[in-house]
Amino acid sequence: MRLAFILSEIGSGLRRNLSMVISVILVTFVSLTFVGAAGMLQMQINQMKGYWYDKVQVAIFLCSEGSTAAGCAGGPVTPEQQESLNALLESPAVAQYINDFQFESKEEAYKHFKDQFSNSPIVDSVTPDQLPASFRINMKDPEKYQIISETFSSQPGVETVIDQRQLLERLFSVMNGASLVAVGIAGVMIVCAILLIATTIRLSAFSRRRETGIMRLVGASKTVIQLPFILEGVIAAVIGAALASATLWAVAHFFLGEYMSQQYPDTAFISSGQTLILVPALIILGGSLAGISSLLTLRRYLRV
Amino acid sequence: MPCRVLRAMIRFENVTKVYDQKARPALDSVNLEIDRGEFAFLVGASGSGKSTFLRLVLKEDRATSGAVYVAGQNVAKISSWRVPRLRRGIGVVFQDFRLLPQKNVFANVAFAMQVIGKSRSVIRDTVPEVLKTVGLEGKEHRMPHELSGGEQQRVAIARAVVNRPGILLADEPTGNLDPTTSMGIMGVLDKINQNGTTVVMATHDDDIVNEMRKRVVELKNGVVIRDEAKALYTSMIPVVGQSRRLKDASGRDDTENRLPGEGEAQR
Ligand SMILES: Nc1ncnc2c1ncn2[C@@H]1O[C@H](COP(=O)(O)OP(=O)(O)OP(=O)(O)O)[C@@H](O)[C@H]1O
Numbered sequence: 191m192r193l194a195f196i197l198s199e200i201g202s203g204l205r206r207n208l209s210m211v212i213s214v215i216l217v218t219f220v221s222l223t224f225v226g227a228a229g230m231l232q233m234q235i236n237q238m239k240g241y242w243y244d245k246v247q248v249a250i251f252l253c254s255e256g257s258t259a260a261g262c263a264g265g266p267v268t269p270e271q272q273e274s275l276n277a278l279l280e281s282p283a284v285a286q287y288i289n290d291f292q293f294e295s296k297e298e299a300y301k302h303f304k305d306q307f308s309n310s311p312i313v314d315s316v317t318p319d320q321l322p323a324s325f326r327i328n329m330k331d332p333e334k335y336q337i338i339s340e341t342f343s344s345q346p347g348v349e350t351v352i353d354q355r356q357l358l359e360r361l362f363s364v365m366n367g368a369s370l371v372a373v374g375i376a377g378v379m380i381v382c383a384i385l386l387i388a389t390t391i392r393l394s395a396f397s398r399r400r401e402t403g404i405m406r407l408v409g410a411s412k413t414v415i416q417l418p419f420i421l422e423g424v425i426a427a428v429i430g431a432a433l434a435s436a437t438l439w440a441v442a443h444f445f446l447g448e449y450m451s452q453q454y455p456d457t458a459f460i461s462s463g464q465t466l467i468l469v470p471a472l473i474i475l476g477g478s479l480a481g482i483s484s485l486l487t488l489r490r491y492l493r494v
Numbered sequence: 495m496p497c498r499v500l501r502a503m504i505r506f507e508n509v510t511k512v513y514d515q516k517a518r519p520a521l522d523s524v525n526l527e528i529d530r531g532e533f534a535f536l537v538g539a540s541g542s543g544k545s546t547f548l549r550l551v552l553k554e555d556r557a558t559s560g561a562v563y564v565a566g567q568n569v570a571k572i573s574s575w576r577v578p579r580l581r582r583g584i585g586v587v588f589q590d591f592r593l594l595p596q597k598n599v600f601a602n603v604a605f606a607m608q609v610i611g612k613s614r615s616v617i618r619d620t621v622p623e624v625l626k627t628v629g630l631e632g633k634e635h636r637m638p639h640e641l642s643g644g645e646q647q648r649v650a651i652a653r654a655v656v657n658r659p660g661i662l663l664a665d666e667p668t669g670n671l672d673p674t675t676s677m678g679i680m681g682v683l684d685k686i687n688q689n690g691t692t693v694v695m696a697t698h699d700d701d702i703v704n705e706m707r708k709r710v711v712e713l714k715n716g717v718v719i720r721d722e723a724k725a726l727y728t729s730m731i732p733v734v735g736q737s738r739r740l741k742d743a744s745g746r747d748d749t750e751n752r753l754p755g756e757g758e759a760q761r
């Protein structure tokens with residue numbers, strides 16, 4: 191009975207304050223979309239880093255079947271060449287610059303490739319043979335990349351030496367900048383949302399002061415009096431969070447998944463499925479913002 | 495005196511209420527007891543502290559000093575989350591009815607039960623019964639604006655008593671009504687009192703007080719200046735002291751202890 195009563199109170203509150211409720215929905219929608227966009231940018235950065243990015247700085251790719259590089263004129267790398275490269279890496283002249291290194295076989299390369307490009311159609315057209323084996327090197331000082339490059343580029347069986355960081359660092363700093371901007375906008379919008387929710391709840395409490403006055407006098411509990419107001423704000427914010435989630439999902443699905451992955455087939459994009467982990471976060475964030483903001487407002491404007 | 499505390503439904507012990515440090519107290523060292531099942535009028539000029547008295551019973555405000563007991567419980571000691579339970583034991587009626595304009599008669603009365611979690615079936619059974627008690631049978635579906643003032647006040651009374659409180663506080667319930675309608679309302683309050691509810695009514699209406707011949711407590715500037723059983727609005731017998739503000743239950747029905755019935759108390 192009490193639940194039914196609270197629900198009907200919420201319903202009438204939402205109807206009575208419809209325009210305010212819609213603005214709360216929209217403001218939380220926009221602010222949480224920015225929060226989610228920052229989250230998605232970070233997820234995208236992680237996706238692009240792949241398996242090795244945080245572990246090593248320099249990759250020495252070895253010649254494989256179809257390599258066209260000058261150093262690969264002798265065909266794919268032979269076990270002997272690979273052995274001597276390994277020995278060179280362990281020799282004191284090189285070892286002083288590196289923390290450690292790992293060998294990635296063609297099979298491992300294929301496995302890591304599949305993980306990174308799981309959302310991309312490209313994964314089906316690639317076989318382990320097409321991917322080069324490599325040495326992955328964790329440098330003591332990433333700036334010393336040149337030394338490794340000079341030492342190994344001319345070695346037989348080496349296709350190319352790549353400083354991974356240099357390739358992606360610029361892009362990542364742009365993306366990090368963009369997510370900072372998104373967080374900044376989200377922060378401002380969240381402040382708007384909190385103030386708007388507070389105003390909405392205040393108006394709502396004012397327009398129903400007759401009811402709440404009577405409820406107080408006949409001995410309704412604090413919960414029964416306050417809950418409809420709090421839930422009113424929370425429901426509006428959760429609807430806003432749901433809209434934000436849907437928007438982010440649509441961006442991942444249609445923009446990244448269908449448009450961008452066609453345009454840049456060699457880039458790994460996050461999937462729409464991955465954005466779903468943002469949904470509970472956004473809903474909890476929106477709901478608790480509204481809950482706390484309405485609770486604080488009610489403490490001031492609704493005597494119980 | 496535990497037994498006295500229990501017999502008294504409302505007991506004020508030396509209660510002083512100061513709203514504004516610069517002004518005189520709204521209530522000044524009031525000692526008063528109202529017994530279970532009693533009917534008492536609270537009279538006095540505007541600003542004499544009648545509404546303040548009722549607010550203290552409801553714990554709408556706290557006494558500046560002294561203790562207020564309701565049904566044996568010191569209200570100052572009731573924690574805030576248990577105040578609703580105190581209020582469920584007290585019905586309140588005001589001069590301005592305070593009905594919900596968009597709810598019909600039935601829904602207005604049912605509201606008081608819904609918000610404390612009474613079941614639908616209990617509500618369906620109780621509300622018509624209470625509406626019958628206040629004489630509103632067959633008007634369940636009227637909206638407040640379709641009722642006369644007297645009928646609206648009956649709805650307000652029904653709402654106040656539907657949860658069977660032990661106490662009914664009425665703050666000038668007939669203030670907006672003509673004499674005939676007022677007498678009808680008094681009949682309802684009397685009936686509720688006959689059913690065992692303690693009724694305290696603040697009023698300026700001398701005709702009603704004179705007609706009812708109930709206990710009269712007169713306040714002046716926050717001080718109890720008269721407390722008399724089966725009394726009139728204005729006391730006829732001038733008395734000197736005001737030493738016995740705390741009513742002695744055994745000696746209440748006689749006419750000793752008169753205090754000055756000043757013209758000011760009349761309208
Ligand atoms: N909330 C308040 N804040 C400050 N002063 C108040 C407040 N309520 C009442 N007072 C003062 O306390 C005194 C008693 O007021 P109270 O309302 O109890 O009188 P009353 O007897 O009910 O008068 P009336 O017959 O006009 O209703 C008055 O002087 C009034 O100005």
Ligand SMILES: [Mg+2]
Pocket residue numbers: 544545546665
């Ligand atoms: Mg008053």
